[in-house]
Amino acid sequence: MFVGMTGTTENQQAARRSDATRATILAAARERFAADGYEKATIRAIARDAKIDPSMVMRYYGNKAGLFAEAVAIDPNLPGLPFEPREEIGRTLVRHFLTLWEENEELTALMRVGATDPAAAERMQSVLREQLIPLARRLGPEPDQAPARAALCASTVLGLALTRYVLRFPASMALGREEIVDWLGPTVQRYLTAPTP
Amino acid sequence: MFVGMTGTTENQQAARRSDATRATILAAARERFAADGYEKATIRAIARDAKIDPSMVMRYYGNKAGLFAEAVAIDPNLPGLPFEPREEIGRTLVRHFLTLWEENEELTALMRVGATDPAAAERMQSVLREQLIPLARRLGPEPDQAPARAALCASTVLGLALTRYVLRFPASMALGREEIVDWLGPTVQRYLTAPTP
């Protein structure tokens, strides 16, 4: 074992020819998962989009679950956000989430799948647990209220994502980016910093 | 044709013995659809829950789509809500939605399915179009802003339903009923009646 490879350049990134198709498959998978959800996005359809054989998907990603896992690997990276000015954190968060959603279609995929798959739902929850709640704990009054405040913020942005990117309500898609920030920003700001009503 | 039946009592509701199993099937279907979504809620599983044969489901409801259609037939009936006091409409709406969701598990089913099925998504959208937007038009300033305001309200309550009943985030399920009304009520109130920011 451990023989073969290209012979000369082994450990270093070898820039295999297959990396191109690997990437093509992953891109097609992201599109299909985002558009159709887990069950309806068949491996055959993904392979057709990538113009390769279904068995290649298995060779490169093991099985369908593995493909999905790699397709939706993403981190919102909330701790990297600027905290001040403190009274702008609501608008900053909303703007950040909008950008995130418009640049990564795998987030839509994650929501579509999370609606029926507990594992995907857990993945979303982990963002709340590990990033949003700590943020709420640092920003808001009464640290023990942090889970509640963070849950309200999550429900706000996920609700928008649901109506706009998943259900695709025309009235929600018609909203402009800054219009959304103007409406939701104060809401998130209040959930995070206002005293308990 | 038109012969047969029970002979004596034809047109009137005959109280067939099968009505009981019909109802049992429908109840089991609602539970399964709410818990698992459309694809994962198999006819075989529903039939097992109802303790009858899968073929009975077909006999009574034609096919799986027909069963789902009857299982999620529901109307939120927003026009029947009291409008005044006008500054309480936000809290009234939130309270109404909470009650709706806790009494009818088919709403959770509709959301789970709507995440991947355009037909179910359209069903949800029709509520927005035919009930929420008209309500926003009557309540808010600038009637041409009604779709935007209604969309924001929909995103608010659907976001809560998503995190609480579909994704089942513990932090969201931990919120008390009146706690939710206290937080979301003012939000919805502002979306409906506040001047454009």
Next chain:
DNA sequence: CTTGTTGGTCAACTCGTGTTGGCCTATGTT
């Protein structure tokens, strides 16, 4: 008692899915 209707079960069919293993063809090394 016979008979036709109703409520129900059983076993099978068909189709699409994820998944597997064998085979072919370049490509690059010796």
Next chain:
DNA sequence: AACATAGGCCAACACGAGTTGACCAACAAG
């Protein structure tokens, strides 16, 4: 030139889904 290997395709398998139609058991009517 000979050959090993990586990249790729093809055909098939196994399985679970929705759906169908033949058959069976009560039971009420004639």
